Amino acid sequence: MLPINPLSLTISILIVVLILRGVFQGSKKPLHESGRRLLIPILYISTSMFELFDPTLVLTSGRMISSIAIGAILSIPLILVTQFQRKSDGKMYYKRNVSLYVLIIVIFSIRFFDFMFISGIDPKTLGFLNNVVALSYIAIWRMASFIKFHNSKSSTFRAWDKTA
Numbered sequence: 340m341l342p343i344n345p346l347s348l349t350i351s352i353l354i355v356v357l358i359l360r361g362v363f364q365g366s367k368k369p370l371h372e373s374g375r376r377l378l379i380p381i382l383y384i385s386t387s388m389f390e391l392f393d394p395t396l397v398l399t400s401g402r403m404i405s406s407i408a409i410g411a412i413l414s415i416p417l418i419l420v421t422q423f424q425r426k427s428d429g430k431m432y433y434k435r436n437v438s439l440y441v442l443i444i445v446i447f448s449i450r451f452f453d454f455m456f457i458s459g460i461d462p463k464t465l466g467f468l469n470n471v472v473a474l475s476y477i478a479i480w481r482m483a484s485f486i487k488f489h490n491s492k493s494s495t496f497r498a499w500d501k502t503a
Contacts, residue, residue, distance in 0.1 A: 410475020
């Protein structure tokens with residue numbers, strides 16, 4: 340079991356709190372009609388891929404494929420619970436869903452416990468692979484959310500047109 344760096348843990352918890360805050364406030368603020376803001380977190384997390392230039396990383400194709408696959412699996416419940424709604428002001432919002440908050444905490448916990456229980460991988464490589472998992476689930480979830488947003492937007496426009 341690896342010792343946990345308190346600074347790294349504190350930063351990770353802060354990031355999760357900020358993510359939860361953003362999701363909570365997202366249900367109060369309307370989304371821009373283009374929905375492009377849904378894709379911005381992909382850019383934030385993709386900066387961690389600069390670690391690929393670190394020659395001390397011990398990467399194999401199996402580890403990378405496994406990390407991407409785990410991320411894809413973790414994205415499925417996030418995709419299923421993420422919904423959008425048009426409110427009375429005519430704008431699109433995230434639909435508030437407690438399951439989304441729980442899932443974000445569970446996924447963070449899974450990634451956190453990786454550091455405690457996975458052995459045989461140096462900490463730097465394990466950290467990078469965890470970032471690949473995060474990039475995978477965030478990218479897949481946000482791209483699927485972008486598509487769901489546009490589908491919800493167009494279906495509610497048709498529903499509004501029929502009532503008018």
